[in-house]
Amino acid sequence: MHIETDPKLDFKDVLIRPKRSTLASRKDVDIAREFTFKWSGRKFKGVPIIAANMDGVGTFDMAKAFEKDGNGLTVALHKHYALEDLEAYYTKNGPDNVWYSIGLVKDDQDKLLKFIKGKAGKKLDKVCIDVANGYSQNFVDFIKKIRDKVGKDITIMAGNVVTGEMVEELILSGVDVVKVGIGPGSVCTTRRMTGVGYPQLSATIECADAAHGLGGLICADGGCTVPGDIAKAFGGGADFVMLGGMLSGHDQAEQRVIEKDGEKFVQFYGMSSDTAMKKHKGGVAEYRASEGKTVHVPYKGDVAVTLQDVLGGIRSACTYVGAKRLKELSKRTTFIRVNQQLNTVYGDR
Numbered sequence: 189m190h191i192e193t194d195p196k197l198d199f200k201d202v203l204i205r206p207k208r209s210t211l212a213s214r215k216d217v218d219i220a221r222e223f224t225f226k227w228s229g230r231k232f233k234g235v236p237i238i239a240a241n242m243d244g245v246g247t248f249d250m251a252k253a254f255e256k257d258g259n260g261l262t263v264a265l266h267k268h269y270a271l272e273d274l275e276a277y278y279t280k281n282g283p284d285n286v287w288y289s290i291g292l293v294k295d296d297q298d299k300l301l302k303f304i305k306g307k308a309g310k311k312l313d314k315v316c317i318d319v320a321n322g323y324s325q326n327f328v329d330f331i332k333k334i335r336d337k338v339g340k341d342i343t344i345m346a347g348n349v350v351t352g353e354m355v356e357e358l359i360l361s362g363v364d365v366v367k368v369g370i371g372p373g374s375v376c377t378t379r380r381m382t383g384v385g386y387p388q389l390s391a392t393i394e395c396a397d398a399a400h401g402l403g404g405l406i407c408a409d410g411g412c413t414v415p416g417d418i419a420k421a422f423g424g425g426a427d428f429v430m431l432g433g434m435l436s437g438h439d440q441a442e443q444r445v446i447e448k449d450g451e452k453f454v455q456f457y458g459m460s461s462d463t464a465m466k467k468h469k470g471g472v473a474e475y476r477a478s479e480g481k482t483v484h485v486p487y488k489g490d491v492a493v494t495l496q497d498v499l500g501g502i503r504s505a506c507t508y509v510g511a512k513r514l515k516e517l518s519k520r521t522t523f524i525r526v527n528q529q530l531n532t533v534y535g536d537r
């Protein structure tokens with residue numbers, strides 16, 4: 189047994205220290221990033237925020253909303269769309285705003301291979317390989333196999349892991365973007381069920397460092413509850429940030445709005461929750477027994493309103509530290525450890 193006594197930090201443990209700046213207004217800040225992916229060689233330009241591949245978040249409607257928004261945010265499509273629906277989407281819409289997601293299950297692989305051979309196959313440019321535990325050799329072998337099948341020029345994002353050595357292994361196995369986060373998610377119960385996890389800000393800082401050393405990228409996945417958390421993730425070195433809960437409950441959820449006592453809600457659940465398992469039957473077998481919860485989130489209307497908030501918050505964070513571009517945010521970030529970051533006298537919103 190071994191104990192690490194170095195403090196590991198979550199978003200709630202820090203604030204970003206303001207710095208003297210010549211930026212006059214947040215309008216002067218460019219929050220798009222440009223990347224060339226290590227293995228695929230493809231280029232990305234846009235705001236590096238990704239909607240999680242979850243029911244109610246990683247939807248076609250969300251992708252269309254992002255396309256309309258025009259800032260280049262992307263959506264990891266959830267894994268449960270039928271092949272025909274995926275083909276119809278890709279044939280009609282550009283692939284720029286979407287990642288095609290798969291898990292370890294054979295059905296996902298078969299569907300992907302059919303998709304590649306089908307009428308929209310040529311449009312495929314980005315794949316997200318998503319498992320709850322990215323530490324198994326099985327997963328590493330799977331990535332190599334998928335890289336062989338999809339070809340050299342497809343961008344692969346894969347995870348999830350939380351430590352530098354595994355980030356390196358995944359990048360060396362052909363991953364362009366490593367997804368980082370075990371247990372921070374809003375509807376995740378992994379830490380409760382297993383005791384396993386890693387505070388998300390420290391995971392982001394350490395994994396970004398490991399990835400950047402090899403020319404790879406990371407996506408900080410899970411745990412952002414307010415725009416300030418996203419700014420902290422970027423400040424900690426995340427290249428992309430993935431959002432589930434913050435993008436749930438909108439018109440784009442492709443789900444029913446429920447009315448309870450005159451208030452509107454939308455159901456939101458973890459992809460390994462009982463709800464997801466029941467809905468998709470065998471479809472989520474790769475996730476271990478129920479490590480996700482089901483909640484009702486307040487109905488939030490069009491995601492465009494939330495996006496404005498999120499993007500405004502990040503722009504503003506950049507002005508506070510004098511970062512003219514999002515790219516400069518991590519270089520200009522000094523985190524200060526705090527015991528309290530919000531004044532909650534009138535509630536925590």
Ligand code: 5GP
Pocket residue numbers: 240241242320348369371372373374375376377378409410411412430431432433434457458459460461479480481
């Ligand atoms: P959020 O932004 O809601 O805090 O986190 C979203 C992330 O939670 C997803 O991208 C995914 O990595 C993770 N997640 C989604 N569903 C589940 C689940 O059922 N169990 C676990 N352990 N994690 C989940």
